[in-house]
Amino acid sequence: MAAGRGVLRVLGLAALLLPVVPCGPPGAAERRCFCQVTGHLDDCTCDVETIDAFNNYKLFPRLNELLESDYFRYYKVNLKKPCPFWNENSHCGIRDCAVKPCPSDEVPDGIRSGSYKYSEGANNLEECEEAKRLGAVDGSLSEETQQAVLQWTLHDDSSDSFCEADDIYSPDAEYVDLLLNPERYTGYKGPDAWKIWNSIYEENCFKPQNVKRPLAPGRGDPGHMFYKWLKGVCVEKRAFYKLISGLHASINIHLSARYLLQETWSEKKWGPNVTEFQQRFDEVITRGEGPRRLKNLYFLYLIELRALSKVLPFFERPGFQLYTGNRSHDAEVKNLLLEILHLAKSFPLHFNENSFFAGNKREAAKLKEEFRLHFKNISKIMDCVGCFKCRLWGKLQTQGLGTALKILFSEKLIEKIPESSSSYGFQLTRQEIVALFNAFGRISTSVRELENFRNILHNMR
Numbered sequence: 001m002a003a004g005r006g007v008l009r010v011l012g013l014a015a016l017l018l019p020v021v022p023c024g025p026p027g028a029a030e031r032r033c034f035c036q037v038t039g040h041l042d043d044c045t046c047d048v049e050t051i052d053a054f055n056n057y058k059l060f061p062r063l064n065e066l067l068e069s070d071y072f073r074y075y076k077v078n079l080k081k082p083c084p085f086w087n088e089n090s091h092c093g094i095r096d097c098a099v100k101p102c103p104s105d106e107v108p109d110g111i112r113s114g115s116y117k118y119s120e121g122a123n124n125l126e127e128c129e130e131a132k133r134l135g136a137v138d139g140s141l142s143e144e145t146q147q148a149v150l151q152w153t154l155h156d157d158s159s160d161s162f163c164e165a166d167d168i169y170s171p172d173a174e175y176v177d178l179l180l181n182p183e184r185y186t187g188y189k190g191p192d193a194w195k196i197w198n199s200i201y202e203e204n205c206f207k208p209q210n211v212k213r214p215l216a217p218g219r220g221d222p223g224h225m226f227y228k229w230l231k232g233v234c235v236e237k238r239a240f241y242k243l244i245s246g247l248h249a250s251i252n253i254h255l256s257a258r259y260l261l262q263e264t265w266s267e268k269k270w271g272p273n274v275t276e277f278q279q280r281f282d283e284v285i286t287r288g289e290g291p292r293r294l295k296n297l298y299f300l301y302l303i304e305l306r307a308l309s310k311v312l313p314f315f316e317r318p319g320f321q322l323y324t325g326n327r328s329h330d331a332e333v334k335n336l337l338l339e340i341l342h343l344a345k346s347f348p349l350h351f352n353e354n355s356f357f358a359g360n361k362r363e364a365a366k367l368k369e370e371f372r373l374h375f376k377n378i379s380k381i382m383d384c385v386g387c388f389k390c391r392l393w394g395k396l397q398t399q400g401l402g403t404a405l406k407i408l409f410s411e412k413l414i415e416k417i418p419e420s421s422s423s424y425g426f427q428l429t430r431q432e433i434v435a436l437f438n439a440f441g442r443i444s445t446s447v448r449e450l451e452n453f454r455n456i457l458h459n460m461r
Contacts, residue, residue: 051298054347055447062340067441068179069333070108071322075434078166078173079391083384085199096186096260097387101174110325111175111430162372162402163379166395168431178396178438181389183251184258184270188387196385197248204374204381205244206237227292236367239299240374246300247397249293250446252280257449274460277453297446300401304440307404308344311436313417314426315341322433337437368409375402393442400439403432 066072079099104112166173201213211229230238259273281290314320315337322333379398385391407414413426428436 048298050349051301052447052451055301055444056451059340059343060444060448062336062343063437063441063444066333066336066340067438069322069329069336070324070326071111071330071333072434072437073177073179074102074107074111074175075178075392075396075438076166076168076173076175076431077392077395078170079388080172081166081383084380085384096184097188097389099176099181099388099392102177104175106177107175108324108326110323110330113325162375162405163399164376165399165429165431176392181392182258183254183389183393183442185255185260185273185276186387186389187260188385188390192386193390196381199381199384200244200378204377205241206233206370206374207241234367236371240371242296242299243303243401244378245293246296246298246443247401249281249297250300250443251393251397252293253277253297253446253449253453254442256280257445257452272449272452272456274453274456294450297443297450301443301447303408304401304404304443305344305347307407307436308341308440309347310411310414311407311428312338312341312345313414314428317417372405375405396435397439397442399432399435400437400442403428403436404439406432407436 205213207213207226207229211226213226230241256277257272258270259276260268261271261273262269279285281294283291286293315334320334322330322337324330375398379395379402382391382394382398385394410426416425
């Protein structure tokens with residue numbers, strides 16, 4: 001429970017870091033979009049410019065290189081799961097909604113085999129995984145190995161999961177090359193897309209049913225009543241909303257930055273669409289909502305960055321390998337991964353983890369469970385997205401954020417990880433690892449794209 005209290009302190013303090021800064025009368029387009037997300041942040045020495053510089057010139061280039069490696073570019077996903085909440089038979093017929101899975105012979109052998117270690121025990125570990133999957137523990141295995149199987153089973157059945165993960169053994173689960181199926185504007189919009197986000201905000205964020213979240217300009221109250229209510233709830237519930245809003249903002253930035261600008265018979269031209277960006281983030285057009293969304297993106301960035309800094313001991317163990325079958329390349333990728341994690345840890349303005357959250361243990365446990373179940377529900381909603389490419393990236397990014405939350409709630413377990421042996425108390429599957437870093441890669445890309453849009457708008461004045 002100490003770990004739970006620790007993350008609640010993190011989320012609680014973080015919820016106060018990004019206040020609304022009055023802009024005065026609307027000025028240039030650049031000022032209207034960005035004036036509320038610049039300068040110093042309350043309750044810490046952190047400022048947006050420091051985050052921008054750290055991300056755009058230090059972390060982003062290295063992270064991009066990591067995500068182009070074989071281990072991180074292949075993600076196994078089931079895009080055929082039915083929507084669990086309503087009858088959703090309509091699928092996007094737009095060509096850019098399609099996802100092209102990988103032929104099995106294109107996926108590295110090490111990834112397809114499920115191995116993750118260069119050691120004599122690799123085969124035994126695979127056998128253990130198979131035994132666990134079939135619901136049996138082979139009595140001929142050593143006592144230590146049987147204990148490992150039982151620990152993995154407990155891990156899978158534990159309450160630490162924040163996402164409804166796909167069954168990677170399902171015949172409908174396929175590997176997708178993320179580099180060949182980039183997240184970008186597909187044309188998926190209208191009532192179907194609205195229904196997804198409306199369900200997320202109205203049914204899964206912590207709020208009274210009679211308080212509506214301002215999703216779009218011109219719809220009801222411009223946000224005054226919503227934000228007045230939001231300030232009155234506990235910081236953990238406000239943090240939950242900010243995470244979802246930040247994720248939504250990030251996705252909208254991706255769609256605006258990689259927009260189909262021109263199409264001919266021979267090629268398509270993708271690039272930034274300033275009009276689309278302004279429709280989603282301009283202060284005047286969105287009635288003050290746009291800058292709040294960008295503010296929440298920075299909040300999400302800091303939370304996921306904090307998770308990366310905390311999970312370093314798990315990846316530092318000599319026995320952990322990013323296994324694809326190419327020994328020298330895998331060693332290089334692990335070194336790059338550790339370089340990124342050390343860089344994340346070196347960020348000078350991480351959250352101050354003083355005893356901000358002071359509720360009793362029973363209430364803290366109840367709140368953590370509510371937090372987990374609400375987010376797990378959101379991960380299930382991703383199977384209701386009609387556009388397959390949007391579904392792919394929605395599932396990956398919710399699993400990545402869910403993994404980050406799992407890390408923050410498991411801080412004490414991570415601290416106890418042995419340096420030279422298996423970690424039974426805390427585990428990450430390959431799916432979680434790939435989702436964690438690709439999801440943060442999306443957030444990092446969004447922060448980088450904001451600089452690009454800021455420059456474009458500045459030059460338009």
